[in-house]
Amino acid sequence: MYSTVCTVPMAGTLQTLILTSPTTKTPSLRHRSRHFPSNRALFHIPSITFNRDRSFRRPITALDRSDQRDGNGDKVDRVSGSASGLSWAKPLLNFASKNFLPLALVGGVLLGLANPGLGCLADRYYLSKFSTFGIFIISGLTLRSGDIGAAAEAWPVGVFGLVSILMITPYFSRAILQMQLHPQEFVTGLAMFSCMPTTLSSGVALTHLAGGNSALALAMTVISNMLGILIIPFSISKFIADGVGVSVPTEQLFRSLVLTLLVPLILGKVLRESFKGLGDFVDQNRKLFSKLSALFLSLVPWIQVSRSRSLLLRVKPAVFLVAIGMGALLHIILLAFNALAIKSFSAVSGGDKSIFSKRENASALVLVASQKTLPVMVAVVEQLGGAFGQSGLLVLPCVAAHINQIIMDSFLVNYWLPKDLSSSNAKCK
Numbered sequence: 266m267y268s269t270v271c272t273v274p275m276a277g278t279l280q281t282l283i284l285t286s287p288t289t290k291t292p293s294l295r296h297r298s299r300h301f302p303s304n305r306a307l308f309h310i311p312s313i314t315f316n317r318d319r320s321f322r323r324p325i326t327a328l329d330r331s332d333q334r335d336g337n338g339d340k341v342d343r344v345s346g347s348a349s350g351l352s353w354a355k356p357l358l359n360f361a362s363k364n365f366l367p368l369a370l371v372g373g374v375l376l377g378l379a380n381p382g383l384g385c386l387a388d389r390y391y392l393s394k395f396s397t398f399g400i401f402i403i404s405g406l407t408l409r410s411g412d413i414g415a416a417a418e419a420w421p422v423g424v425f426g427l428v429s430i431l432m433i434t435p436y437f438s439r440a441i442l443q444m445q446l447h448p449q450e451f452v453t454g455l456a457m458f459s460c461m462p463t464t465l466s467s468g469v470a471l472t473h474l475a476g477g478n479s480a481l482a483l484a485m486t487v488i489s490n491m492l493g494i495l496i497i498p499f500s501i502s503k504f505i506a507d508g509v510g511v512s513v514p515t516e517q518l519f520r521s522l523v524l525t526l527l528v529p530l531i532l533g534k535v536l537r538e539s540f541k542g543l544g545d546f547v548d549q550n551r552k553l554f555s556k557l558s559a560l561f562l563s564l565v566p567w568i569q570v571s572r573s574r575s576l577l578l579r580v581k582p583a584v585f586l587v588a589i590g591m592g593a594l595l596h597i598i599l600l601a602f603n604a605l606a607i608k609s610f611s612a613v614s615g616g617d618k619s620i621f622s623k624r625e626n627a628s629a630l631v632l633v634a635s636q637k638t639l640p641v642m643v644a645v646v647e648q649l650g651g652a653f654g655q656s657g658l659l660v661l662p663c664v665a666a667h668i669n670q671i672i673m674d675s676f677l678v679n680y681w682l683p684k685d686l687s688s689s690n691a692k693c694k
Contacts, residue, residue, distance in 0.1 A: 365556050366467065367668045369563035374664060377570030384571020387564070393647065396564040398529045400640050403558045404465055405533020406547045408487060416484035422626045425610065426485045429603060429634045431496050435460040437595065438504045444591065448580065450658035451588040453505065457645065457653070458663045459595060460500040461637045462486075462493035466555055467671050468633035475678040477628035485633045490641065491530070494522045497645060505653070521648045526641065565643045566664045573657020585662075592666025596673060599635040607631065628681065632674055639667040 361368060377384045387393070416423060438456035446452050463486055472482035498519050537544045547554060570577065607630055611621040620626060642663050646656050653659060 366559040366562070367671055369559045370566055370664055370668055373563035373565070373567035374570050374661070377567045378574060378577070381571035381574040384568045388568045388572055393565055393568045393643070394525065396561040397525055397640055397644050397647075399561045400465065400558050401526050401529040402533040403554050403561075404487075405530045405535075406537050406543070407551060407554055408483075408530075408534050408537070409544075409548075410538075416478070416480040419478060419481045419620055419623075419626045419629075421614075421620055422607075422630050423481055423485050423488075425606070426481075426630050426634045427489055427492065429606065429630075430463050430485070430489045431492060431500075433602075434599060434634075434637075435500045435504050437598065441591065441595070442505075446584055446587060448576070448584075448654070448658050450654035451584070451662045452591075453653050454642075454646075454659035454662050455588065455591055455595065455666065456505055457501060457659065458592070458637050458642055458666055460497060460504060461642050461645075462489040462497075463633050464636040464638045464667075464670075465490065465640060466558060467674075468636045470555070471632050471671075471674050471678050472629045475628045475632065475681050476625065477632065478623075478625040479629070481626060482629040482633045485629070490638070491527065493641060494519065494527055497522065497641070501645065517648070522641075522644060525644050562640060565640065566660060569643070569646075569657040569660040571657075573655045573661075576655055576658055577661065580658075588662040589665045589669065592662055593669045593673070595666065596635060596670045600631060600673075600677075603631045603634045632678075636670050636674070637663075637666070639663060 438459045441452060441456040441459060444452050465486065469479060469482045469486055473479045537547065604627075607621050607627050611619045611627075614621060616622065643660055646653075646659050
C-alpha cells in the first residue's frame with residue numbers, strides 16, 4: 266500500500282504525512298480504499314499549503330461519502346437540509362422570544378380548551394394562587410431602589426398617572442356595563458378589568474423600548490399596584506357591584522389581596538436587599554425572570570379556561586369577537602385620553618419647558634397609564650368566589666384584552682422609534 270501511494274506524484278509534505286501515519290490506521294485505510302472510485306478522489310487537494318489538520322479533512326469526507334451505496338453524496342445533502350431547517354427555525358425562535366408573553370397566554374387558553382382535565386387538577390391543588398404569589402415575588406426581586414429614586418424629578422407626571430390609573434379610568438366601567446352580551450360575564454369582566462392597576466411588566470418593558478423614562482414607568486407600576494390593593498375593593502363595590510346587584514366583601518378582599526400581592530412583593534424585595542449576590546444574579550438574568558413570570562401568568566388563563574370549558578363551548582364565536590373588540594376599543598380610548606391629558610397639562614404648565622412635554626415622560630405616562638394588569642384581576646376574581654358569575658367567563662375577555670394591549674402598544678412603539686431616530690439625527694447635524 267505504501268509503495269503504491271508513494272509512486273503517485275505529490276508534494277513532499279503530503280508524502281511525509283502519509284508515510285508517518287500510525288500503523289494502527291493502515292488497515293482502516295486499506296479497507297476503505299476498496300470503495301473509492303479512484304485514488305484521485307482520495308487525494309484531490311486544491312492546495313498544498315493547507316495545514317496538517319485540513320489535509321486530513323478531505324480524505325475523511327471522501328470516506329464518509331464512500332459509505333453511501335449510490336455514491337451521490339446523500340449525507341452531504343442531509344447535512345445541508347439540516348442547516349436549511351435550522352435557518353428556518355431561527356426566525357421562529359426569535360419571534361417566540363420577542364413575543365413570549367402573548368404566546369404563553371394564548372397557549373394557556375388553547376391548552377385549557379384542548380385538555381381541561383389537567384387544568385382542573387391544577388386548580389384542585391391551588392396552583393393559580395401559587396402562580397400569582399410567584400409573579401409578585403419576581404416583581405420584588407427585580408425591583409431596584411435606585412430606579413424608584415430616579416423618578417422623583419418627574420413626580421408631577423407620576424402623580425397624574427396614578428390618578429388616571431386608579432381614579433379616572435375606573436369610570437369607564439360604567440359605560441362598559443351598558444353593553445348587553447350573553448354571557449353577561451364578558452361585560453362584567455371587562456368592566457372589572459378597567460378598575461385594575463397597570464401591568465406589572467409590559468408597560469415598563471415597552472417604555473424602555475420606546476426610549477422613555479423607565480424609572481418613572483416602574484415607579485407608577487409599583488405604586489399603583491400597591492395602592493390598588495387599597496382602592497380596588499372600593500372601586501368594585503362602587504362601579505361594578507351596584508351595576509350587577511352584588512355586594513362585595515371589601516374587608517375580606519382587602520386582606521386576601523394583601524396576602525396574595527403585597528406580602529410576596531415585599532418578600533421578594535427583602536430577599537433582593539438582603540443578599541447582594543441575588544440582586545446581581547437577577548439583574549444579569551432579567552429576561553429569564555420575565556419569561557418565568559410570563560409562564561406563571563400563563564397558568565392563570567389555563568386553569569380558568571379549563572374550569573369553564575363547558576360554558577365556553579356554548580358561547581357563540583360572534584359574541585366572543587364582540588368582547589374582544591370591546592377590550593381593544595377600551596384600550597384605544599385610554600390611549601387617547603392619556604395622550605390628550607398630557608398635551609393639555611403641557612400646554613398649561615410651561616409649554617416646551619414643562620415636565621409633561623418631555624418625550625421620555627410622555628411616552629412613559631401614555632403606555633403605563635393606558636394598560637391594565639391581568640394577575641391582579643385574576644386574584645380579585647378568585648377571591649369573589651363566583652359572586653359575579655363563572656370565573657373563566659370573567660377572565661377570558663380580559664386575557665384577550667391583555668394580549669391586545671401589548672400588541673397594539675408594540676406597534677405604537679415601533680411607530681415612535683423612526684421619529685425618535687430622525688429627531689436625534691437632526692440634533693446631531
